[in-house]
Amino acid sequence: MIIGVPKEIKRDEYRVAMLPVGVEELTRAGHRVLLQQGAGLGSGIPDELYVEHGAILVENAAAIFAEAELVVKVKEPLPSEWPLLRRGQVVFTYFHFAADRQLTEAMLASGCTAVAYETLRDDHGRLPLLTPMSEVAGRMSIQEGAKYLERPQMGRGILLGGVPGVAPANITILGGGVVGANAAKVAAGFGANIGLLDINMDRLRYLDDVMPPNVDCLFSDRHTIREQLRRADLVIGAVLIPGAKTPCLIERDDLRHMQPGSVIIDVAIDQGGCVETSRPTTHSEPVFVVDGVLHYCVTNMPGAVGRTSTYALCNVTLPWVMRIAQQGLEAAARASRPLARAVNIMDGEVVNQAVAQTFDLPFVNRFHVD
Secondary structure (H helix, E strand, O other), rough: EEEEEOOOOOOOOOOOOOHHHHHHHHHEEEEEEEEEEOOHHHOOOOOOHHHHHOOOEEEHHHHHHHHHHHHHHOOOOOOOOOOHHHOOEEEEEOOOOHOHHHHHHHHHHOEEEEEEEHHHHOOOOOOOOHHHHHHHHHHHHHHHHHHHOOOHHHOOOOOOOOOOOOOOOOOEEEEEOOHHHHHHHHHHOOOEEEEEEEHHHHHHHHHHHHHOOEEEEEEEOOHHHHHHHHHOOOOEEEEOOOOOOOOOOHHHHHHHHOOOEEEEHHHHHHHHOOOOOOOOOOOOEEEEOOOOOEEEEEEOOOHHHHHHHHHHHHHHHHHHHHHHHHOOHHHHHOOHHHHHHHEEEEEOOEOOOHHHHHHHOEEEOOOOOO
């Protein structure tokens, strides 16, 4: 199979979809790997290292899309890349369709097959290709929150851990999944007071067992959220429904309960965000203010730490890339329920139920998985 790795063009995106070791493993198995020049530079990986391990350097993305049967990316194809897609081509990347109807319609019109990292789910409900980036984003959310709470950044001027004689910050984390748990661990290390909210009591019991004493595990409902907002200096939105649009847990009217200069980090923005006033931002222009509350809604948070993120991502994606290359997507998806769940669009049809429901589109249960 011919596998193509284009350079990421989303603003402030420094990750690359394949490491040199991935190139070596694929070429040893008899496949060809086309890599766009400079694709790995944002992660500190020079072209020469890829060539040394078997990659064929290609000057531009158009040449990769024209020849590759399987395109492996990090972020969704942008509008300038849509015309390069073709029927029967497989694109394996983060899509987050539920947050972008235009992207969904473009992929349907192209006839390509869209395989989404974020919906590859095993039979235990785990999301192995989303987990490492959720770990990065969760830890980064506290790092960014600490920065934007500083007064020069328009924050309240609060140090997360406080100092002797001065109370630490109060942090509310909405969602006790991978993002929320990682955010809570880092925030606890700073010495902040944390409210970690979720609707799954089994998950809350587990988190209550493993979290330090300064993390309160609370059942999430409207009253608890409003109570938390009144005291929160920093709010982390860490809610996820795989493949579907994120529910709105904080409405605009709720912002009036928050202190001026408090900060919201909406990590859920890739799936639409869990705050009514959120809108996508970039690393170059990450924040905006609504009703005195600072919003940070960067859609590719892990892209800022490209080297760490690239290695963490490629460690988990390579086995699946290899499986698709060896068996072909159709056979691989029929043999693997997790991979079947990752196929969102195929031959101009939506084959992921959550995406179809989000946009009220026809759903085709092509692989007969839940």
